Amino acid sequence: MEYRFSKRIENIKPSAIREIFKYASDPRVVSLSAGNPSPDAFESEAIASICKSIFESRPIDALQYSVTEGYTPLREHMLGYMKQNHATGRDFDDILIMSGAQQIMEISAKILCNEGDYIICENPSFVGSLNSFRSIGTKLKGVGIENDGINIKELESALDKTPNVRIIYTIPNFQNPSGVTMSLEKRKALYELARKHDVMIIEDNPYGDLRYKGESIQNIKSFDDDGRVIYAGTFSKVIAPGLRVGYTIAPFEIAKKMVVAKQGEDVHSNILAQMICHEFLTKCGFDEKLLRLRHLYGKKAESAEKLLDKYVVPSGITYSSVEGGLFIWCRLPKNVDMLEFCSLAVREHGVAIVPGSAFMVDENDPCDYFRINFTAPSDERLEEGIKRLGDFALSYIP
Ligand SMILES: Cc1ncc(COP(=O)(O)O)c(C=O)c1O
Incomplete structure (x- = not known):
């Protein structure tokens, strides 16, 4: 049977990026890729x-x-x-x-x-x-x-x-x-x-x-x-x-x-x-809940930034400090192939990050960025993930 799909759905193409997500579900991989709240945040x-x-x-x-x-x-x-x-x-x-x-x-x-x-x-x-x-x-x-x-x-x-x-x-x-x-x-x-x-x-x-x-x-x-x-x-x-x-x-x-x-x-x-x-x-005290969340994520953001400074920034990757939200947007040096970097990070070094091109209107547009999430992993997993990323980046980036 040959299926004929609508133009609408044909507009949404599977891509190399989605391949990366497949690896992210492997328990050996530290996932910094999801947009999930922390498991500690659920009441x-x-x-x-x-x-x-x-x-x-x-x-x-x-x-x-x-x-x-x-x-x-x-x-x-x-x-x-x-x-x-x-x-x-x-x-x-x-x-x-x-x-x-x-x-x-x-x-x-x-x-x-x-x-x-x-x-x-x-x-x-x-x-x-x-x-x-x-x-x-x-x-x-x-x-x-x-x-x-x-x-x-x-x-x-x-x-x-x-x-x-x-x-x-x-x-x-x-x-x-x-x-x-x-x-x-x-x-x-x-x-x-x-x-x-x-x-x-x-x-x-x-x-x-x-x-x-x-x-x-x-x-x-x-x-x-x-x-x-x-x-x-x-x-x-x-x-x-x-x-x-x-x-x-x-x-x-x-x-x-x-x-x-x-x-x-x-x-x-x-x-x-x-x-x-x-x-x-x-x-259930929603305003207090928001205060708890801000406190929890603020601390997580602070430790993610410290870990990035320690392990990742020496490779030439830069990032903008965060004041809220769940994500840090990191920039690779110009001469690095971003998609290959993200793909090798998950396949060979066990850390999943999201290639910036996933968020572009045209996935083929040039993009030097990748996104990491700091709220979902435990403190230990966050350190492990950022360390893996930094070790890999130091060896990979010229
Ligand atoms: C900017 C933005 N809008 C909307 C959503 C989707 O939210 P919801 O879970 O309420 O559909 C997300 C989820 O990550 C998001 O980042």
Whole structure:
């Protein structure tokens, strides 16, 4: 049988990079490649007791079909929380619960873009979102990133020159993979450009709550007077990614179309998971939980940087210090073949890192970077992984 696949799925090509991920599941390999929270970050006992109480008191609510918009108490709680704590959400906005933030990107593109329309994104950017956009047939236009966020001149030129741009997709806090946070000036400039060119913005913010140092910067959505920002939030990095619960704050008209699209995808997000999130947020001291997470990850980030300085930097690899998020973006010297470096690191030296090209709009674009995660491995495994990486880099880099 010869199978014929859609052009949409043909747009998402398997690549050499995915080969590297195959090795990362070998227990002998230290994986610095996943975007996973630390196993120490999960509140398993609290969640077990929440589940017990849900099944004792309201089992049918947790097991029955539910509404597409999401579990009302969770929606109401998050709308209030985001307004009060982040000035995010206006009278013209609604909130919907989605199956992870990833679904927000896919559904936003689905309702706003026709096949062949453009989405402008930071280059590099989160590959999961890029693949969601690709899967519905949109084209991607990448714009470079500087130390303080997207390159505004390049963005302006992309908006001027690219036909049918419908969305600017941005990750303003601790961008995945670069770790960069966009300055307030650039957030405002990006908003003004979107306004001038009448395009929507998706503000994807999974890491904003995970700032270990420095001052938070206000969300783009907080100055959205026009209703052109779709805000994407998630509990993946602050409660548990396996629950697959995210939320979007978006203008009513947009939310209404999102509901129609979501009905056709998965009817509603897992209702038990939504109830767990609501109970956790309202009864288990969520703000204290965030403080604990910041403390845990801040310490891990600090020790990862010390280990990089000790083992890896002497080889000529550089990195930018992190103030939040889960990743460190490392740069190889110019003359090194990045893909070969990453491939040999995992195949012959037992340490998995993610080649930077995985995050590029065009995987064939030149890229000297690789990404490491410091939250998922234990302290011992992190040291072992970074030491392996450094030993290999010293022997490999001329
Ligand atoms: C920038 C970014 N957006 C979205 C997601 C996906 O989040 P979720 O698990 O809520 O789908 C991730 C996950 O790593 C991410 O890094």
